[in-house]
Amino acid sequence: MYSDKYSVYIHIPFCKARCGYCAFSSCTDFSLADRYFEKLFEEMKFRSDKSKPIYTVYLGGGTPSAVDARYLDALFDKLDECFDMSQVEETSVECNPESASDELLSCLARNGVDRISFGLQSVNDATLRAIGRLHVFSDFVAALDRAHRHNIVNVNADLMIGLPESRDDFVRSVSTVAALPVTHVSAYALELHRGTSLYAALKGKQPFDDDEQADMYDEAAELLAKQGFARYEISNFAREGRQCKHNLHYWQEGHYFAFGAAASGFTDGVRFTNPWDIRDYIAAPVADLREGSSETIDSREEANEFAMLGLRLDCGISVSEFYERFGIDFWQFFSSADSLRERGFLLCEGDRVRVPSDKFYVVNSILSELWQSSDE
Amino acid sequence: MSQQNTRNFCIIAHIDHGKSTLADRLMEYTGQVAKRDMEAQMLDTMDIERERGITIKLTPVRMHYVKDGAEYTLNLIDTPGHVDFNYEVSRSLAACEGALLVVDASQGVEAQTLANCYLALENDLEIIPVINKIDLPSADIEGTKKEIEDAIGLDASQAPLVSAKEGINIKEVLDAVVDLVPPPDGDVTAPLKALIFDCQYDNYKGVIIFTRIVDGEVRVGTQIKMFQTAGKTFDVTEVGIFAPGMQPVDSLLAGDVGYICASIKTVSDTKVGDTVTDAKRPCDSPLHGYKEVKPMVFCGIFPADGSKYNDLKDALEKLKLNDASLTYEPDTSVALGFGFRCGFLGLLHMEIIQERLEREFDLDLVTTAPSVVYKVFTTQGEQLFIDNPTKLPPPTLIEHIEEPIVKAEVYSPPEYVGDVMGLCQDKRGTFVDMTYLDKHRVKLSYDIPLNEIIYNFFDTLKSRTRGYASLDYELKGFVPGKLVRMDMLLNGEVCDALSVIVNEERAYARGRQMAEKLKEAIPRQMFEIPIQAAIGNKIIARETVKALRKDVLAKCYGGDITRKKKLLEKQKEGKKRMRQVGSVSVPSEAFMSILKIDD
Numbered sequence: 001m002y003s004d005k006y007s008v009y010i011h012i013p014f015c016k017a018r019c020g021y022c023a024f025s026s027c028t029d030f031s032l033a034d035r036y037f038e039k040l041f042e043e044m045k046f047r048s049d050k051s052k053p054i055y056t057v058y059l060g061g062g063t064p065s066a067v068d069a070r071y072l073d074a075l076f077d078k079l080d081e082c083f084d085m086s087q088v089e090e091t092s093v094e095c096n097p098e099s100a101s102d103e104l105l106s107c108l109a110r111n112g113v114d115r116i117s118f119g120l121q122s123v124n125d126a127t128l129r130a131i132g133r134l135h136v137f138s139d140f141v142a143a144l145d146r147a148h149r150h151n152i153v154n155v156n157a158d159l160m161i162g163l164p165e166s167r168d169d170f171v172r173s174v175s176t177v178a179a180l181p182v183t184h185v186s187a188y189a190l191e192l193h194r195g196t197s198l199y200a201a202l203k204g205k206q207p208f209d210d211d212e213q214a215d216m217y218d219e220a221a222e223l224l225a226k227q228g229f230a231r232y233e234i235s236n237f238a239r240e241g242r243q244c245k246h247n248l249h250y251w252q253e254g255h256y257f258a259f260g261a262a263a264s265g266f267t268d269g270v271r272f273t274n275p276w277d278i279r280d281y282i283a284a285p286v287a288d289l290r291e292g293s294s295e296t297i298d299s300r301e302e303a304n305e306f307a308m309l310g311l312r313l314d315c316g317i318s319v320s321e322f323y324e325r326f327g328i329d330f331w332q333f334f335s336s337a338d339s340l341r342e343r344g345f346l347l348c349e350g351d352r353v354r355v356p357s358d359k360f361y362v363v364n365s366i367l368s369e370l371w372q373s374s375d376e
Numbered sequence: 377m378s379q380q381n382t383r384n385f386c387i388i389a390h391i392d393h394g395k396s397t398l399a400d401r402l403m404e405y406t407g408q409v410a411k412r413d414m415e416a417q418m419l420d421t422m423d424i425e426r427e428r429g430i431t432i433k434l435t436p437v438r439m440h441y442v443k444d445g446a447e448y449t450l451n452l453i454d455t456p457g458h459v460d461f462n463y464e465v466s467r468s469l470a471a472c473e474g475a476l477l478v479v480d481a482s483q484g485v486e487a488q489t490l491a492n493c494y495l496a497l498e499n500d501l502e503i504i505p506v507i508n509k510i511d512l513p514s515a516d517i518e519g520t521k522k523e524i525e526d527a528i529g530l531d532a533s534q535a536p537l538v539s540a541k542e543g544i545n546i547k548e549v550l551d552a553v554v555d556l557v558p559p560p561d562g563d564v565t566a567p568l569k570a571l572i573f574d575c576q577y578d579n580y581k582g583v584i585i586f587t588r589i590v591d592g593e594v595r596v597g598t599q600i601k602m603f604q605t606a607g608k609t610f611d612v613t614e615v616g617i618f619a620p621g622m623q624p625v626d627s628l629l630a631g632d633v634g635y636i637c638a639s640i641k642t643v644s645d646t647k648v649g650d651t652v653t654d655a656k657r658p659c660d661s662p663l664h665g666y667k668e669v670k671p672m673v674f675c676g677i678f679p680a681d682g683s684k685y686n687d688l689k690d691a692l693e694k695l696k697l698n699d700a701s702l703t704y705e706p707d708t709s710v711a712l713g714f715g716f717r718c719g720f721l722g723l724l725h726m727e728i729i730q731e732r733l734e735r736e737f738d739l740d741l742v743t744t745a746p747s748v749v750y751k752v753f754t755t756q757g758e759q760l761f762i763d764n765p766t767k768l769p770p771p772t773l774i775e776h777i778e779e780p781i782v783k784a785e786v787y788s789p790p791e792y793v794g795d796v797m798g799l800c801q802d803k804r805g806t807f808v809d810m811t812y813l814d815k816h817r818v819k820l821s822y823d824i825p826l827n828e829i830i831y832n833f834f835d836t837l838k839s840r841t842r843g844y845a846s847l848d849y850e851l852k853g854f855v856p857g858k859l860v861r862m863d864m865l866l867n868g869e870v871c872d873a874l875s876v877i878v879n880e881e882r883a884y885a886r887g888r889q890m891a892e893k894l895k896e897a898i899p900r901q902m903f904e905i906p907i908q909a910a911i912g913n914k915i916i917a918r919e920t921v922k923a924l925r926k927d928v929l930a931k932c933y934g935g936d937i938t939r940k941k942k943l944l945e946k947q948k949e950g951k952k953r954m955r956q957v958g959s960v961s962v963p964s965e966a967f968m969s970i971l972k973i974d975d
Contacts, residue, residue: 210925211922211925213925214925250937264936264937264938266937271937271938273938295938304941305937305941308937308940308941308944309937343903345902359902361923361924361925362901362902362923362924362925364943364944364947365901365902365924365947366902367944368944368947368948368951369902371944371945371948372948372951372952375948
């Protein structure tokens, strides 16, 4: 069962430059890298646990590919030292096209990395410049080629819906990427966060409204389907057998360790987030990192989360698994679920309950109705 | 203090001509308020008055002033300027012998200058013109004097020229009050006869009566009774004056303005306009009091949170004491639950009451579209007064309907006459007369259905004349009209709180506007929502709120779970605050949005 498996997320907050839309925890001061990794290793050591075999590993950022390979080597050594890595099924690393050098890729390959997620965003060089990315499209093609030469063939490309470019530019990005030898595509809507340079440049106004974004999304989903990418989560499309196991683990309410600044985890029924700022993270005593952010998830809350995350998936949730985990029938726990089914917002197929694909846009409303009924 | 040395006066003016500022200066000059305690608009104690810079309630204050070695008591009653509050004005006038007529030197005589001035003349008050804002570069002192003489017929040659803002020539105003306002002429030895001009409720003292003593004397221990609630007597526990806060004194004598407390616990025992007298030695006849005011505009007021019905009821009861012109009765709506149907003197009055309810009593309200009273003649030969669209009988039972019509007078600079006429025609007005008051002012008279006036007339008038025109109106009577009830349907179900009575020819445009407004105000939901305007079974306008397509396309990563959860919790809470009309969630703002339609 998913709840028995443990994954690991590690946050590498360093970036060569900050992207225009980025509101993640990131840092361009590489002189902090020594102290950061020292602290990161200390934290891993502090939480070390050989009793739970690790299922997947994910290095996110920031830009994990931007740091010196020796840090990554040490990081993987540390993982082996602190956890049982004998049953790992997937190890993913986020990379930027311009920093995926041969040296870096050979480092990843020798440490067992078998999946790379590239932050491509668009194939349009003018758009990439406008949002502050350091790469051009040809960098991505070259990086993809290099990854293949290092035998890393499971590759994701991130695309963004609603960037300041034309709708045709976006469609071109989707069709171009779908024709390349990638196995996975993520398509997220642009979020404009206050305080980012893109927010200021666009004066807080999305280049496309909700309807236009939804139309673009529909078009992307259709194009991707034609090229053999099936949607398995609202924003994620994969070729047969290439779904991201790590992310599926999140969406099925799995447990995961998390290390590094701003990293969020879910272990032993507690959700927590480490200090956002890299300097705060370095400065805090390792035992105090989760102070103030820890939230114990009781079984009712966990059931709500299970529905929230699971209904994002095309396969939906398993009613029998729901019963096994929470000891209550899904239809009884969410008393409004039956009415939602009658009105066509939930679809029931054997053991599984899911949101029909034409109702994906209103998943939040469906959830808020479900949650309201579980409150009563 | 002898009656000979008492002066009771009020200040009247058009809105924004500087009445409250002048009152502030008079108090400051007479040392009633230390400069360090001085706040702008001292007498406007309600937050809402300070914010809007207008006076709503009359407020009394007593000042001391020495002239030529003699000491005088000056009782000032500040009054509201807007047409809707004429009722308050007439109440304060009845308590005075004189009035300062404040005229803005840069604006000249305006509609309310005249209207209030006529009220003062009806009450036989001595009127002293005061020309204010002489410090403004645009001040035209000579022109203003001439206007006062031409339009009102008052001698303005001796009018004090002041700047209340800058504190210029304030002494002249006080001197004029002493010299020109006659002292009160009541008989101190006669039986007590006192006018109730306002009331307030205090949790400890009970009802506090604001009064002008006409004859006789009242002191602690006097047993009093009211004419309209004969039979009940009360023992006076406290009398006092306004200085400007309440300050107890031994007694109030003929000519005085002050307050009386007598442990009156039942709000309905006192009525503004009633006469107070001594229970043991009553006067023969009551004062003539005030005209009973008839509300002109009605709307439903509901608590946004249905469980607050009793709080709303308490609040209305207490406000009513303080504002006798407010009327209300219980009402229910399918969409909004339990509430009240309230009557108001006009639109501003309605807005002010709503705001006072929300602020002074901390209530969240939902209000329905304002309506007037219609006379409905049924086929059975009955005559009904209907002020609530949902109470209108079915069309088959209606013989005909009559609607109230007002005599509207618009004062405007000549260059806007075309715009004003256009507006009056749009609003189904019938032209009556046009007079050039002078080179700069035209008076246009129209008969206009009140229904059209309450529906946005004033705001449109102001915007079309860049704020220059002013409006005065009075009820003229009822005329037959082609009136129908228009319902709004949300997802096929009638929402009773949105029904309105409209002129049939207007229904199409109004229906379209309302549907458009609702489309903006109702958030997109899980399904498509048709919004329809209908007369009977006939759909006359339609809009659609498309189904939601939002907010799920953003990235959902591990660390995001807590944030996503908060977002959903918020959405859930938001939904709880909405009204359910059938399957549609309608935010309170949607009911209000149809009140603000621009032409």
